Amino acid sequence: MYSQQHRSISTIQSHTQNIHDANHCLDLIIGPHDLVDFNQYEPLDFSFNGSQIGRMIIGDLTYGKDVIFKTHTHENMNHFCITRPKIGRPLFKKDGQTFYACYDQASIVSPEDKFELIIDKDCVQTFISFSKTFVEKILSDLISQPVTEPLVFQNVMDQNNPKIKAWWDLIDSIKNFTNNFTNTSFFQEMRSDFEYIIVKSLLLSQPNNYSDLIYKNTLDYPDFFTRLLEFIQKNIHQKIEISDLEYASGLSKKKLNTIFKKYLKCSPNAYIRHYRLKCIYNEISQSTHKINITEIAYKWGVTHLGRFSLEYKDAFGEKPSETLKKIIERQTGSAQLIH
Incomplete structure (x- = not known):
């Protein structure tokens, strides 16, 4: 995996046919997991092409073959992760419940979630992750107290929810801005503002186990x-x-x-x-x-x-x-x- 950093923006690129290298990349951007290979005779064509902006990672993720992404039973991920398919419909399975993720219904998972994601070889996903520590720090700001219980989101991000649609519009606007903004020294000053706005708006938009407390605290x-x-x-x-x-x-x-x-x-x-x-x-x-x-x-x-x-x-x-x-x-x- 190649990672080149310019001040607060890092380009993260990985393209490999080796499942161990693919796992290594996923360890860095997600955390502990298992990647199950359906057919060892079919070649892997793993690719991640994205950027790290402070404590947020965003990019396009493909596997090039049928795989299952699984969390560890006794070890949690390090990030909150969002998957929004551009092509394909990965099957999300958790606690006996299933749904097909798609462009209008992205999946969001918390570090403590235990789940499987069954992904076909042609699937292309927009992938976003945020460090657990950073998200919980912003949540703590919103509720004006320490985070004592793990933050857990509802796993479906439904674009029919106007707040979620607005959140994706915000992501697109910031991606466009960072791709076209050349003054990196000035961007360094704005980076923390971007991170904060994105995560705070996610906490306010996507239902989670702290939603009632967040609402009460904004009164x-x-x-x-x-x-x-x-x-x-x-x-x-x-x-x-x-x-x-x-x-x-x-x-x-x-x-x-x-x-x-x-x-x-x-x-x-x-x-x-x-x-x-x-x-x-x-x-x-x-x-x-x-x-x-x-x-x-x-x-x-x-x-x-x-x-x-x-x-x-x-x-x-x-x-x-x-x-x-x-x-x-x-x-x-x-x-x-x-x-």
Whole structure:
């Protein structure tokens, strides 16, 4: 597989007749899986031609022969994945239910989903994947609390839903923009905006197990609660105690716990901790040079580094150093040839 990176855009190309090389490419863009070969005497003609834009991968995927894509029973994928056939109708099977994916009814799967996709040799699919950590971070922003249960989408993306049609129109517009936009330094500044808009609009458009909570959280809060959240966000660089919230709001500790549970389904301390971690994650993710994680943590009000590292990994699925490593690797502009 050949992958050449220009700042925040990577071209990903793989064309092989070797099923092991095909599996290697799929491991990188999807995660752990099995690729079952119907007929070992019929040659594979695997091809993936696409791009990685930040934490989103998009491209055209073909196999050139009949295959079955299967998830592992005891190991989850690393990405949320969308398959939209341009040609053909792959058969999607999950929990005893089946449907044929097509251009107007794409399939979307979550990392924890266990499924099979039966694909014929002439099938050509538009394939999109988003890293699990990034999607859950945006979901956490939408619901203003940590993601405690796996995010699971309804598996059919029906284009008869106006929101889904609008989402695909958005994808087409951004693909066209990135294909024709030559100012890569300026695109670096817009890349995170594109990623955020695409994933946020997907979470708002495609039904999922957090849809009700997302809807409730987009409703207006009472003014006093909005001011309380603004107080936390304004002072997040400092240590914030419950007594500070009592003073700022004029409410008792018991009342504060009650209203936070009502509107955010968490305690005041949990919200403060989550918002602080989110600020740190954002600064690391948006950095354009090597940074000192300890300095950033202290800057955002962290007082216990060991506990911070554990809480960060619980929230984002990786250590702060791992987030930084991925950012640096994306920005090195290195090209690699993987056989």
